Amino acid sequence: MAAALIWISLLGAAPAPVPITYHAHLQGHPDLPRWLRYTQRSPYQPGFLYGTATPEDRGHQVIEVTAYNRDSFNTTQQMLVLLIGDPEGPLLPYQAEFLVRSHDVEEVLPSTPASHFLTALGGLWEPGELQLVNITSALDRGGRVPLPIEGRKEGVYIKVGSASPFSTCLKMVASPDSHARCAQGQPPLLSCYDTLAPHFRVDWCNVSLVDKSVPEPADEAPAPGGGILEHDPFFCPPTEATARDFLTDALVTLLVPLLVALLLTLLLAYVMCCRREGRLKRDLATSDIQMVHHCTIRGNTEELRQMASSREVPRPLSTLPMFNVHTGERLPPQVDSAQVPLILDQH
16 A cells, blocks of 8 residues: 555535535644545535555554534544555556646546546556555645636646556657657647547646666665875875964054044044034134124123013003903903903994
């Protein structure tokens, strides 16, 4: 099972009459394992757990699934026990991945669309049994979310494996010349009839083939060295470091900025304090007529201020409350001013 696709429907194939959403996670962890994904288009459609385990994921894994009823707010929890072991059946050294742009990932996860895809693909492959290896949404591979227009799909990557070699048609589609034509905006080199159309719209410019029948050469392990570099005439590092006194550098770094700041301070103090013109020089530079005019205005102002502060005369009638400017009369103090109109009748 380690190399086969696993998919689990969390609801029946028909849409549910009530909205139900699911939350799945690995027991004891907040999220799913790295090889397992969950998708659900809407609460009225089924949810799917799908993914392909790797040899590193062998063992016993428990998936906790919680279902939420959006109408009654009831919850139900169920445990899914997955036993992942070594792959069974024949090896699949020849694997091809196709980008199907006419479907979403949840539309090809059920067995019926998947079997239809394998049957249609059999016309492009050498005779042999085809098996699904992995299914991945195009959004998980960097694809863009399509516009909400009818007929636009997210796309899905479908990887198929077989024990039979690739056909000449598939090799030509995945050749560098075909990719070069796709980069220039031209159609790829498809020499055979597209048996997947019109039910599956495959992007033939995104077909990749993997041939695992020939084992890859193992990388040579680096031999540990002695830890000593070989002699290089262009690189001669010093063997000894001479002692150096940093006191002079420290004094220069600290004293030079302080001396510059002190000189600037003295220069600014001399300009502001020692080179002031003073009132005497200012008066001598001013004409006598201007000085007399200024002194006269200033003296008259001071005299008016003194007179205003020492006068003892009653306030002007215009400043008193309820003063009639036409008759010169004012209301007696005993009259309630609240009953008197603001503007008196004029006769």
